[in-house]
Amino acid sequence: MQYDASSDTRSLYIHWPFCPYRCHFCPFVAVAGQDHLMADYNKALIQEITNFASECGRKLPLKTIYIGGGTPSSWPDKLLLDTFDTLRDIFDFEQISEITLEVNPGSVTAQQLAVWKKAGITRLSTGVQSLNDKVLAGLSRYQKAQEVREFLGLAQEIFENISVDLIIGLPGVSDQEWRETIAEVVTWPIKHISMYFLSIHENTPLYTRLTRNELTLPAEDPIVDLYYWTVEMFEKHGLMQYEISSFARPGFQSQHNQVYWDRKPYKGFGVGACSFDGTVRYQNMKNIERYIQSCAQGADINVSSERLTTREIHLEKVMLGLRRMQGLDINDVMIDMSQVEKGRFLIKVEEFVAQSLLTRAGSRVYLAKNKFSVENEVAVKLLE
Ligand code: SF4
Structure with missing residues (x-):
């Protein structure tokens, strides 16, 4: 099957897989020590993007682009600018409202920031994860809290829209340390925070270390309590929750992520990149050398x-729907259900409302704010 180039695609995802090191918790398609492949990879990427544009047969008017990784901030300036020249040639940038670049704060220079601005990037998504240098180094992420602070100092001069990513529940970070980190984070010049629970993925060094009992994870209940405490802290400081893991100042919600949550089409480029044309989900091959060869x-x-x-x-x-503060439109879910399925679904909704797991206003249903930790179970049970 092939991505439907006639679908109403307004968003692109571009994957840059190169990293300075390989973090032990990382499940992404990323490589360290392969920088010699960057130029060839960039060529392949441009080839893939150009092929798609010619399949479309028209200049797609874009709304958002997200450049993820890997570590896109390791993208050499010249190659990045070449890619953006191509993008501007073959797509319509007239209505574009958000171009995000993921950043690993360690090695970013003022000159790089200026290049990104020149390329048209509007938003920086910064991988912070923790401010505990020792814990990060123990997970093979060689990034220092001081580098994050210096990066933010530089970046805020040029970019208004800065987001940071944090991981809650990293082994070795005490409650007290996390609270101190958050007390500092809310003072930063940022507009958005993504806070993820640590998840353990098979085939990662973290998974192996856990199965060998070399690490102990923090207990789940205290982490859930800490999550709710953190949500309160963010909101007290004007970073309002709009999704389980996402917090923003007014007007700075991630537009690209909303494309995913609304199940709208997006086209992904690069190794391991995923796409969705509104009906079918696709994934590219994950091996960089094979990807380069195949594109050529x-x-x-x-x-x-x-x-x-x-x-x-x-x-x-x-x-x-349940993950978002704007809730779920039950009419949209029931659109193609049989009468029997609709009846069963509505009974479940009412049961959960009675149990205070959900609230309902007309056709919209919301997960109770203190129940986010059971969101998956509630979703599955609603459709049983
Ligand atoms: S820098 Fe990011 S993408 Fe690269 S290995 Fe670490 S977590 Fe994964």
């Missing part, structure tokens, strides 16, 4: 395509 030979780089079943679509809609 004009071979297919897509390795999987999955058309979701009606039930999977319902579950996706419910999960994505």
